[in-house]
Amino acid sequence: MDWNLLALSFTAVFISELGDKSQLAAIVLGGTSKSPKAVFLGTATALLLASFLGVLVGEGTAQILPERVVKAVAAIGFGLLAVRLLWPGESTAD
Secondary structure: OOHHHHHHHHHHHHHHHOOOHHHHHHHHHHHHOOOHHHHHHHHHHHHHHHHHHHHHHHHHHHHHOOHHHHHHHHHHHHHHHHHHHHOOOOOOOO
């Protein structure tokens, strides 16, 4: 097992999941539920399943597409998101 990769993936997921909507939902459910253990098990299982599916899709993509293509598509996608965030959009407030 590659321990550096394990540590890197743990750190990346841990930091990216801090303070997101799913964590806030777990806090609300845990605080209002009579069974916080069930909330913990449910949210932990959901995160594990989502991560497992992401790894499977990533592995499948790596088998089909070259790494250079995947990186290029990701870079273009992030660039488009950045331009969209900086672009002055229409105001939805009426």
